Amino acid sequence: MCDQTFLVNVFGSCDKCFKQRALRPVFKKSQQLSYCSVCAEIMATDGLHENETLATLKSEAESLKGKLEEERAKLHDVELHQVAERVEALGQFVMKTRRTLKGHGNKVLCMDWCKDKRRIVSSSQDGKVIVWDSFTTNKEHAVTMPCTWVMACAYAPSGCAIACGGLDNKCSVYPLTFDKNESMAAKKKSVAMHTNYLSACSFTNSDMQILTASGDGTCALWDVESGQLLQSFHGHGADVLCLDLAPSETGNTFVSGGCDKKSMVWDMRSGQCVQAFETHESDVNSVRYYPSGDAFASGSDDATCRLYDLRADREVAIYSKESIIFGASSVDFSLSGRLLFAGYNDYTINVWDVLKGARVSILFGHENRVSTLRVSPDGTAFCSGSWDHTLRVWA
Amino acid sequence: MRAEGGAAGRRTGNSETKFRAPPLASLPRRLAPADPRPATRFRPVCPALARTMSGSSSVTAMKKVVQQLRLEAGLNRVKVSQAAADLKQFCLQNAQHDPLLTGVSSSTNPFRPQKVCSFL
Numbered sequence: 331m332c333d334q335t336f337l338v339n340v341f342g343s344c345d346k347c348f349k350q351r352a353l354r355p356v357f358k359k360s361q362q363l364s365y366c367s368v369c370a371e372i373m374a375t376d377g378l379h380e381n382e383t384l385a386t387l388k389s390e391a392e393s394l395k396g397k398l399e400e401e402r403a404k405l406h407d408v409e410l411h412q413v414a415e416r417v418e419a420l421g422q423f424v425m426k427t428r429r430t431l432k433g434h435g436n437k438v439l440c441m442d443w444c445k446d447k448r449r450i451v452s453s454s455q456d457g458k459v460i461v462w463d464s465f466t467t468n469k470e471h472a473v474t475m476p477c478t479w480v481m482a483c484a485y486a487p488s489g490c491a492i493a494c495g496g497l498d499n500k501c502s503v504y505p506l507t508f509d510k511n512e513s514m515a516a517k518k519k520s521v522a523m524h525t526n527y528l529s530a531c532s533f534t535n536s537d538m539q540i541l542t543a544s545g546d547g548t549c550a551l552w553d554v555e556s557g558q559l560l561q562s563f564h565g566h567g568a569d570v571l572c573l574d575l576a577p578s579e580t581g582n583t584f585v586s587g588g589c590d591k592k593s594m595v596w597d598m599r600s601g602q603c604v605q606a607f608e609t610h611e612s613d614v615n616s617v618r619y620y621p622s623g624d625a626f627a628s629g630s631d632d633a634t635c636r637l638y639d640l641r642a643d644r645e646v647a648i649y650s651k652e653s654i655i656f657g658a659s660s661v662d663f664s665l666s667g668r669l670l671f672a673g674y675n676d677y678t679i680n681v682w683d684v685l686k687g688a689r690v691s692i693l694f695g696h697e698n699r700v701s702t703l704r705v706s707p708d709g710t711a712f713c714s715g716s717w718d719h720t721l722r723v724w725a
Numbered sequence: 726m727r728a729e730g731g732a733a734g735r736r737t738g739n740s741e742t743k744f745r746a747p748p749l750a751s752l753p754r755r756l757a758p759a760d761p762r763p764a765t766r767f768r769p770v771c772p773a774l775a776r777t778m779s780g781s782s783s784v785t786a787m788k789k790v791v792q793q794l795r796l797e798a799g800l801n802r803v804k805v806s807q808a809a810a811d812l813k814q815f816c817l818q819n820a821q822h823d824p825l826l827t828g829v830s831s832s833t834n835p836f837r838p839q840k841v842c843s844f845l
Contacts, residue, residue, distance in 0.1 A: 666819035
């Protein structure tokens with residue numbers, strides 16, 4: 331269960347201007363006050379001198395950016411693959427399709443594993459969301475969404491519910507029931523409301539909260555039970571396409587990638603962007619944390635995958651080849667973080683050695699672009715979904 | 726409402742026609758609306774940011790940018806050699822517990838056996 335406290339929208343009189351508005355908690359010397367959004371903004375810009383003109387601010391911004399670049403460059407003393415030179419090279423990998431899940435009527439857009447390591451939920455362009463048993467390839471549940479292009483789906487940590495959304499701009503949670511008399515659609519709960527399509531969603535450590543990313547450029551944290559917005563994250567300059575939560579139990583951060591070529595790391599409690607990285611040359615399609623939580627990888631339409639280290643605050647590796655010209659749509663790490671699996675729009679999956687930066691293997695099998703890829707929770711296999719209407723489990 | 730099953734990918738419901746892709750060869754890749762995302766990708770600024778850019782609040786917006794940059798400039802950073810060494814150590818420490826890396830035999834990997842047991 332969730333043991334963190336988050337803000338909830340309350341109305342009342344602001345502690346500063348005493349007007350009746352929606353209030354936000356503001357911490358002043360560890361004392362909590364409630365300010366309306368106008369006063370909170372004024373508070374946020376506190377500490378800056380009065381009479382600062384636009385010109386002086388712009389020049390300060392430029393000089394700060396220059397200083398940041400300098401600081402980041404100073405620490406760049408060695409490349410990751412140089413540090414990994416002494417590490418044993420990986421042998422040949424034999425990975426084959428062990429299961430093919432057929433049943434979707436159109437492009438598979440997203441998939442997620444259940445914590446029980448065998449169930450998979452997948453969603454597709456035809457509006458269907460299906461829960462599969464990957465060992466037997468049986469379909470256990472199927473829901474038809476009222477919209478097409480269901481671009482996001484997620485399994486709840488308890489395994490008792492799934493969340494999905496897409497062009498309907500909402501994220502809906504369906505409790506899973508084996509009772510034949512109950513229709514899953516009847517128990518549907520609409521949790522998130524965005525002003526544009528939902529591109530990604532994920533439950534946090536419990537079934538009670540969901541994090542969503544949307545084409546309206548924002549990410550948001552919602553309470554499932556009440557449907558209330560707990561925190562919103564503004565900062566991307568264009569559609570947000572993907573997000574991933576930090577792996578630690580106490581983790582309070584997540585990373586998101588968007589069409590503005592940026593990957594941003596956010597603090598879930600404050601809604602602040604903690605770090606931002608802008609080295610990709612095109613839309614960032616997929617982000618995934620490294621298992622230790624100190625780094626993350628991103629896959630982009632510029633046909634490269636890049637590894638960013640959070641403590642060094644910079645990109646530390648690029649995974650690319652001249653022969654790869656199609657964008658990477660989806661990335662995931664193996665359990666130890668040594669392997670990076672990336673699905674591309676040229677129908678293949680490339681397996682990269684994270685430390686050495688070299689490609690270890692190419693997997694063929696899909697007949698259209700690979701749109702989604704996830705490694706199972708126990709690391710024994712990974713599943714890829716594609717526009718060829720199927721999902722494949724590889725091991 | 727929708728017909729079940731049917732020919733793969735050839736539905737013509739109302740919401741489908743907006744996104745039916747014309748033959749890709751006739752359009753530059755970016756403009757082919759086979760995926761709803763490209764159509765909305767070219768708004769230069771997200772609506773939330775656009776609202777803050779109007780008139781006098783552009784100064785406040787600039788202040789926010791400067792504030793954010795100050796935050797980022799104040800971060801404690803670690804040298805790449807240190808960070809890389811930690812990543813390498815994590816990989817090596819966990820390598821034995823990684824089934825995809827070490828390869829697991831058919832008897833222990835639930836996906837490898839071709840035959841599926843069924844209880845009668």
